[in-house]
Amino acid sequence: MKKLSLLLIALILLSACAKNETKNNSKDTTASENKTTQETDKKVNTEEEVLYSYTGQNENFEARAVVTPVTEEYLKSLADEHAGTNSDELQKIMEQNPVYKVNVYLTYTGDSLGELPDMTDVAFKVSLPDVFEASTSKLPKETLVKILTGKEAISKDKLIPESVSSNINESSVIKINAQSKTMPEFNFDIDLKAN
16 A cells, blocks of 8 residues: 555656646747747848848859948947047048948858868958958968858958948949969859849
């Protein structure tokens, strides 16, 4: 009889634990669904702010450039970033009255690149004639991998002053040029056109 009572108590405790676990799992699922919805909303909000979007590709790479307006919040974050420094750079930025910022991404879509050296000789040049030009050279392996997986921009937050902003439109063509002496995959040009 004692064994039967102990077995009955153990079953009751186990079933109570199972009910509690189901409640916790449903809370986790709901929280996960809410988080996914919030992330999707953020992406939609970000996409709504896009003024122009340009894409281009070749056999191994896909590229995307996004032009967004410069907001008061962004300018404030720049000021906060330069706070406490005697930076002429911030003053120059503000004098140019930036109205747009451009981010350019490059994703590798080809076969495996194999082992990359710790310091690569890959150089990227991104340009829109009469508007902006940005370049990189000798990228560390980690940075190049982030760029090629789309986690980091080749050109991030390139500010476009009001004086040349009228040169950005649906017919603009943003050019990416890549060069490398040691990795032939990185000798290419891609033209990005508005979608």
